[in-house]
Amino acid sequence: MARSPLTLAASVASALPQAGVIGVGALTEGAAGRYDSAVAQLDDGRRVVVRTPTDPADSSELAAEARALKALTPGVRGLLPFRAPELLGESGIGGAPTVVVDFLPGYRVDAAHVPAGRGAATSIGEALAALHALPLSIVRTEGLPVRTPQQIRDDVNRLLDRVEHTRRAPAELVARWRRAVEADALWRFESAVVLGGAGAASFLFEDADGTPTVTGVLEWHGLSVGDPATDLQWLASAPNAADDVYRAYAAHSRRAPDGLVRERARFYAELEFANWLVHGFDAGSEDVVGDAVDLLTALATGLQGEDLISDASLDVDDAIALLGRVPDASTAAVDTSMQTDAYDPAMLSLFIAEADAGSDPDVRREDDGAEQGAASPVPLVVPAPAESSASGTRVADDVSTAPIDIAALLQDTAPLGESLGGGSDGSRPGQDVGQDSLRSTDDHQAAADRSAEAALRRWTQDEK
Numbered sequence: 120m121a122r123s124p125l126t127l128a129a130s131v132a133s134a135l136p137q138a139g140v141i142g143v144g145a146l147t148e149g150a151a152g153r154y155d156s157a158v159a160q161l162d163d164g165r166r167v168v169v170r171t172p173t174d175p176a177d178s179s180e181l182a183a184e185a186r187a188l189k190a191l192t193p194g195v196r197g198l199l200p201f202r203a204p205e206l207l208g209e210s211g212i213g214g215a216p217t218v219v220v221d222f223l224p225g226y227r228v229d230a231a232h233v234p235a236g237r238g239a240a241t242s243i244g245e246a247l248a249a250l251h252a253l254p255l256s257i258v259r260t261e262g263l264p265v266r267t268p269q270q271i272r273d274d275v276n277r278l279l280d281r282v283e284h285t286r287r288a289p290a291e292l293v294a295r296w297r298r299a300v301e302a303d304a305l306w307r308f309e310s311a312v313v314l315g316g317a318g319a320a321s322f323l324f325e326d327a328d329g330t331p332t333v334t335g336v337l338e339w340h341g342l343s344v345g346d347p348a349t350d351l352q353w354l355a356s357a358p359n360a361a362d363d364v365y366r367a368y369a370a371h372s373r374r375a376p377d378g379l380v381r382e383r384a385r386f387y388a389e390l391e392f393a394n395w396l397v398h399g400f401d402a403g404s405e406d407v408v409g410d411a412v413d414l415l416t417a418l419a420t421g422l423q424g425e426d427l428i429s430d431a432s433l434d435v436d437d438a439i440a441l442l443g444r445v446p447d448a449s450t451a452a453v454d455t456s457m458q459t460d461a462y463d464p465a466m467l468s469l470f471i472a473e474a475d476a477g478s479d480p481d482v483r484r485e486d487d488g489a490e491q492g493a494a495s496p497v498p499l500v501v502p503a504p505a506e507s508s509a510s511g512t513r514v515a516d517d518v519s520t521a522p523i524d525i526a527a528l529l530q531d532t533a534p535l536g537e538s539l540g541g542g543s544d545g546s547r548p549g550q551d552v553g554q555d556s557l558r559s560t561d562d563h564q565a566a567a568d569r570s571a572e573a574a575l576r577r578w579t580q581d582e583k
Contacts, residue, residue, distance in 0.1 A: 122212060127157040127169045130217040134208030138163060153177055158222060166222035167207060171215050178216050180340050185209060185218050187342035190261040200249050201323075202335045223335040225323030230353055233319060233360035239331040240360035243322055244367025246333040251311040251347045252373045258312055264343035268306055271346060275300050275390070282393045285400045287412050289419040296393070299386055299427040308346060308383070309375045315341020317350040319357065347374075348383035355388035382428050389427075392418060 128143040142160035146168060154177070156170045172178050188206040196203060204220035211217055233239050259265055266274075279296055282288050299305055314321065314336070323335035351368070354361040365381055392414050399407025 121173065122155040122171065124157040126212065127155060127171065127217070128159050130171070130210045130212050131159045131161075131167060131169050131208075131219055134169075134210035134217065134219045135161070135167075138165075154181075167219050168204075168222050169217060169219050171212050171217040175215065181216055181218060183342075184338075184340035185216075186261065187263065187339040188220065190257055190263065190342065191339070195253065195257055198249070198253060199336075201246055201333050203339060204335075204337065223323055223337070225325050225335050227320050227323060228331075230319035230357040231359075233357050233364075235359045235363050237330065237363075239324060239333075240363035241367040242324070242331065242333040243360070244364040244369075245371045246322065246336060247317070247347075247350055247364075248368050248371035248373070250336070251313065251350070253312040255310070255312060255344050258342065258344045264315075264345075266310075266343065266345050268308065268310065268346075272300065272306055278390065278393055278397065281397045281400075285396060285408070287400070287408060288393070288396060288415050291424060292389075292415055292419040292422070295422065295425075295427060296386070296389070299382075302428050305379050305382060305386070305428050308348070308377050308380065310344050311347045311374060313341070313343060313345045313347055313350050314338060315343050315345060315349060316352070318353045346383060347377065348380050349387055351380065351384040352387040352391075355385055379428065386427055389418065 124143045124145050128140045131138070131140050131143075139162035140159050141162050144158050146156040146158045153174065154170045154172055156168060159167050159169060161167060170181065172181055185206055188204060191203050191205075202223055204223060206218065206220055208219045209216065210219070228239060233243070255265070275296075279293060279300065282296075283293060317336075317338065321336055321338045322333050323337065324331045325334045326332070351365070354364055357364070369376075392411060396408060396411035396415065399405075399409075399411055
């Protein structure tokens with residue numbers, strides 16, 4: 120039975136004995152009924168949000184959120200360009216835990232309706248980049264989960280073993296996922312502080328000079344060290360905004376370039392179907408299994424045998440980024456800025472249907488802005504040494520690469536060749552266009568080599 124706002128207000132008084140409650144109202148969080156919530160007005164002028172799970176099974180998640188919010192000290196919060204809820208107190212109702220947090224104003228936007236362009240999309244990318252730049256010690260000090268790339272990869276393999284055990288998933292889809300797990304390059308990433316599965320509903324917006332801006336972030340129960348792509352997987356259902364979110368994320372990231380973050384995010388989105396199938400199978404629910412099989416079949420049909428990662432996914436930027444991990448004692452006076460952007464593979468054509476009849480409105484105004492219940496299970500993930508670079512050079516391990524022939528890369532890449540090594544007549548390096556042109560080509564080639572070396576030093580210093 121759902122608890123009334125008055126019952127929840129009583130738990131506020133218990134958690135905050137020095138405060139008086141002068142008003143209370145119902146709070147709709149869009150958490151599929153998993154939590155009873157209310158917003159209360161205190162006699163000192165503050166507004167607070169109280170939440171308690173409707174099912175005892177969700178108590179551990181609420182406890183994890185309380186623990187994560189405690190880890191966000193004032194110093195940590197000062198590093199973020201947005202607000203996170205502050206844990207004010209804890210109590211209980213009939214044996215169920217209750218948490219009280221401060222109220223964050225703002226509104227939320229459904230994933231399918233996040234618009235492209237400057238505003239909501241770019242602000243989300245900037246917010247996630249700032250979150251992922253937090254020191255890992257924040258999580259480690261509090262004893263929150265820390266998973267290595269290999270642990271994540273092993274988790275994915277175990278999930279696929281369970282999927283195969285059901286004998287209900289399309290064989291071609293499982294084969295696609297197995298190939299993705301075996302592709303070392305896909306798992307070459309730098310672990311970061313993550314929410315552990317952000318969604319569109321995690322972000323609260325307010326208008327700044329008429330532009331939607333992220334002013335608050337919710338759903339901290341999965342705070343951990345892991346793969347940044349887990350916080351980007353929801354973009355599979357945000358086709359309008361995805362490109363701009365990824366571009367803003369890459370532009371504001373202070374971490375090592377991650378050229379395949381988008382492919383991993385898409386992989387995790389697909390694995391949500393796998394999680395749903397395994398959940399239904401373990402629970403003995405044929406309805407859930409049948410629903411999952413329908414989704415997986417539609418996904419397999421839409422993909423038509425396409426691999427998650429192709430050779431084209433590793434381009435010149437990836438090769439140079441990998442080169443940047445090789446220690447180099449050489450010096451150069453060239454100051455260059457080389458930024459690896461997120462790549463643009465085809466978005467998932469079939470993701471969990473937001474297009475069901477009677478879907479939520481484009482924008483949900485949240486007078487509450489309070490913490491929401493967690494959404495779907497967070498997929499499991501992992502890294503490993505990159506298999507090869509764009510030039511075809513095999514990588515020996517997960518922290519270094521063999522030398523890369525920058526000259527060959529320039530010759531194979533038209534835009535780079537034209538800008539760094541092309542002659543005034545539009546010729547590319549290596550073309551026989553006369554002695555003067557060849558000398559110009561050599562000069563440009565030397566400049567390109569110096570630029571690559573400068574980028575190498577910069578990235579090497581950043582990683583120390």
